[in-house]
Amino acid sequence: MAALTANDVTVTILDRDATRRGRRINLVQLGFGDGAKTYPSTGVPLPAKEKLGMVQKILRLIITEKPVNGYDYLYDKTNHSIRIQQSASHTHDLLVKGSITADEALGVLSTGPTLGKSAATDRTIAGANSATKGGVVSVAAAPLAEVSTSHAPASTTLVVEVRGL
Numbered sequence: 001m002a003a004l005t006a007n008d009v010t011v012t013i014l015d016r017d018a019t020r021r022g023r024r025i026n027l028v029q030l031g032f033g034d035g036a037k038t039y040p041s042t043g044v045p046l047p048a049k050e051k052l053g054m055v056q057k058i059l060r061l062i063i064t065e066k067p068v069n070g071y072d073y074l075y076d077k078t079n080h081s082i083r084i085q086q087s088a089s090h091t092h093d094l095l096v097k098g099s100i101t102a103d104e105a106l107g108v109l110s111t112g113p114t115l116g117k118s119a120a121t122d123r124t125i126a127g128a129n130s131a132t133k134g135g136v137v138s139v140a141a142a143p144l145a146e147v148s149t150s151h152a153p154a155s156t157t158l159v160v161e162v163r164g165l
Contacts, residue, residue, distance in 0.1 A: 001152065004037045006045040013053050014159070026053035026162045027064075030082070033153030041149050043081030049164065056165035065159035072144055073158055084153065088142035 015027040032044050049058050061075040063082075074083045147153075 001036060001038045003040040003149070004032060004044050004153070005040075006047045008032055008034075008037060009044065009047055011047055011051045016053060022165065023059070024054060024162075024164055028052055028160050028162050030158045030160060031156065032082075033156045035152050035154045037152060039084060039147050039149055039151040039153060040081070042079040043076050043083040044153070045079070045081050052162045052164075054162065054164035058162060058164040060161075060163040062161045062163075063158055064161050067156060067158075069154075069156070071147070075160070082158070084147045084151070085144035086147055088145050 010029075010031040012029040012031075013026055014029055017025040019025065030046070046052070049055075052058065052061075058077075058080075061077070063073050063075060066073050070086060072085045074085065075081075076083050
């Protein structure tokens with residue numbers, strides 16, 4: 001699959017402002033991703049500074065609005081791109097309500113599509129024996145990780161504040 005390029009990023013300037021010292025502040029909407037083109041190793045490349053309303057240079061780009069889609073977005077000034085991050089993979093313990101007896105069965109109940117057991121006390125299935133007994137594995141929380149270059153972002157819209165000259 002082809003990777004995203006700066007030509008795949010749509011730019012809409014929502015508002016323009018200028019300060020006393022000739023600095024510019026623009027509110028800009030960025031759109032990218034179609035679920036087919038992949039994420040480049042240096043991030044989603046942004047169009048030239050002129051398309052973002054700057055003449056000389058971009059001093060700062062601040063992402064002010066982003067979708068709630070499980071990803072975080074950061075501006076990479078060195079590569080003039082948007083980096084996409086996600087939480088590291090993790091799982092949690094599974095709690096099954098009811099009582100426990102030795103080697104009791106656990107599964108989908110006949111009363112409906114519900115995971116459970118027929119005894120009356122609670123049962124927590126910890127991840128400690130997941131390698132030999134199945135169940136759910138616990139891992140410590142981890143920092144955000146950048147998406148892989150095989151990731152093909154769906155349609156995404158960000159609103160950014162671009163400051164520059």
